[in-house]
Amino acid sequence: MASVEIANVLKSYAGHAVLHGVSVKIPDGQFVVLVGPSGCGKSTLLRMIAGLEDISGGTISIGDRVVNDLPPKQRDISMVFQNYALYPHMTVAENMAFSMTLAKAPKAEKAERVAKAAEILGLTPLLDRYPRQLSGGQRQRVAMGRSIVRNPQVFLFDEPLSNLDAKLRVAMRAEIKALHQRLRTTTVYVTHDQVEAMTMADQIVVLNNGRVEQIGTPLDLYDHPVNLFVATFIGSPSMNIINGAVARNNGTPVVRAGDGTLLPVGSAFSVADGKKVQYGFRPEHLSVCAPGKGIAALVGVVEPMGSETQVHLTIGGEPVVAVFRDRISARPGETLFVEPDVAKLNLFDAETGRALAS
Numbered sequence: 001m002a003s004v005e006i007a008n009v010l011k012s013y014a015g016h017a018v019l020h021g022v023s024v025k026i027p028d029g030q031f032v033v034l035v036g037p038s039g040c041g042k043s044t045l046l047r048m049i050a051g052l053e054d055i056s057g058g059t060i061s062i063g064d065r066v067v068n069d070l071p072p073k074q075r076d077i078s079m080v081f082q083n084y085a086l087y088p089h090m091t092v093a094e095n096m097a098f099s100m101t102l103a104k105a106p107k108a109e110k111a112e113r114v115a116k117a118a119e120i121l122g123l124t125p126l127l128d129r130y131p132r133q134l135s136g137g138q139r140q141r142v143a144m145g146r147s148i149v150r151n152p153q154v155f156l157f158d159e160p161l162s163n164l165d166a167k168l169r170v171a172m173r174a175e176i177k178a179l180h181q182r183l184r185t186t187t188v189y190v191t192h193d194q195v196e197a198m199t200m201a202d203q204i205v206v207l208n209n210g211r212v213e214q215i216g217t218p219l220d221l222y223d224h225p226v227n228l229f230v231a232t233f234i235g236s237p238s239m240n241i242i243n244g245a246v247a248r249n250n251g252t253p254v255v256r257a258g259d260g261t262l263l264p265v266g267s268a269f270s271v272a273d274g275k276k277v278q279y280g281f282r283p284e285h286l287s288v289c290a291p292g293k294g295i296a297a298l299v300g301v302v303e304p305m306g307s308e309t310q311v312h313l314t315i316g317g318e319p320v321v322a323v324f325r326d327r328i329s330a331r332p333g334e335t336l337f338v339e340p341d342v343a344k345l346n347l348f349d350a351e352t353g354r355a356l357a358s
Contacts, residue, residue: 001186002063002076002153003028004049010057011044011210018044019210021058026203029184031177035197036207037233042190043158045207049188050079050156062154078147079156082163084139086131093118093127096145117148120182121175137168144179155180157189161196173199194234198222206230222282223344228353231280231346237310240320242279243350246271255279255347257316261295266342269356276350283310283323285341294339297322299330311336 004026011019019041026032034042047053049060051072059066067075078099086095093114094101100110118124121141131139140160147155157176161169177200180187191197197204198218206213206221206229214226218234225231231239244255244263255263255277263279271277300312300319309328313320313336322338330336347356 001028001184003061004154004186004188005061006045006049006058007061008058009045009048009055009060011041011048011053012056017210019056022207022210022212023058024205024212024215026186026188028186031180031187031189031200031202032205033189033191033197033201033203034205034207035191035194035233036213038192040207041210042192042207046079046156046158046188046190049154050077051075076153077156078150078152078154079158080140080143080147080160082159084131084143084163086139086142088131090130091127092123092129092131092134092142092145095131095142096123096127096149098146099150113149113151114145117145120148120179121145136164137172140164140172141175144176148179148183153186155185155187157187159191160189161191161193169196176200195236198234204234206233208233224355225346226355228278228280228348231348231355235282237283237321237323239280239282239346240315241348242316242318242320244277244279244316246273246275246277248273257318259317261316263295263316264340264342265347266345268342268345269347271347271356277356278348278350278353280346280348281340282344283321284325285344286320286322286324286338287341288324288326288328289337289339291337294337297336297338299332299334299336301332302328302330313338 006022006024009019009022036042044053048055055068059068062075096114096117097110118127123141123145161172173196201218204218204221205215208229214221214230221230221234242257244257247254247256249262253265255265257263295315297313297315303310309324311322311328313322349356
């Protein structure tokens with residue numbers, strides 16, 4: 001196992017910059033997820049760690065070695081691709097052992113490593129099958145098994161679950177996390193799915209337009225986003241945002257929405273009156289009040305989901321989503337009175353999108 005350090009890494013194609021000085025430190029044994037929208041540079045960065053893309057500037061180190069000029073086979077990494085990349089004419093066992101076959105490893109050692117990896121991944125009964133005889137989830141496990149057999153210092157995953165159906169993605173997500181907990185091999189995982197990032201990562205690196213927006217634990221990013229992009233990208237449903245300006249109501253600071261609705265702020269924020277802000281709160285941080293109290297919200301769509309109810313509301317003239325653990329009997333067109341939890345409120349500068357300190 002080894003740490004990975006990405007220091008001020010740049011990448012350009014024909015003079016067009018796609019990575020702008022990215023720096024990330026990944027401690028030995030940690031599971032780090034690179035997440036962001038399509039085109040943000042996350043897969044490019046992963047391929048640069050693997051040695052599949054040249055580096056335009058900066059350095060990438062694996063352990064105590066700078067690997068900028070090393071070919072992939074000398075970096076002691078193993079990569080799991082989105083499309084599995086299995087050899088169709090080889091059995092599961094042969095696919096898993098392929099790297100050791102190339103290295104001309106002893107047959108006994110090869111068989112032992114394949115058997116151990118197959119046991120970890122539940123592939124033992126499938127070792128004699130061919131890829132065409134496997135389901136998508138089984139093929140992905142074979143690709144992971146091939147990586148385990150190599151016993152690399154670093155695992156690299158490039159959107160490995162995107163070809164699977166929703167139910168299988170959830171199952172495989174748990175399998176990959178359990179595998180990491182068992183092996184403790186440093187892992188860098190790329191996805192555009194922020195739910196995958198939240199549920200799997202020790203640390204999340206949020207990328208946008210080739211730049212790092214924020215690095216932190218899943219809950220740190222969820223509770224304390226540094227800007228509007230992170231706030232709305234992390235979380236499902238995403239954070240609700242209402243535009244307004246700081247005002248006073250009987251001496252108490254509030255945010256006045258565009259239609260005049262007054263939104264409570266509490267005493268945590270010290271912001272000048274009249275400053276334009278974006279008022280952010282998570283869907284689960286709304287609670288229902290007695291009629292006539294709190295904030296009046298117009299009910300749009302009610303979505304019962306069994307364990308919770310999602311309610312689409314209009315507050316301050318803008319659409320928001322609320323998630324309630326209790327059953328809600330409100331109907332479309334009715335008024336529901338709600339109150340945000342000001343202790344978990346986020347305010348953002350309307351001009352810069354940066355979070356305002358609380």
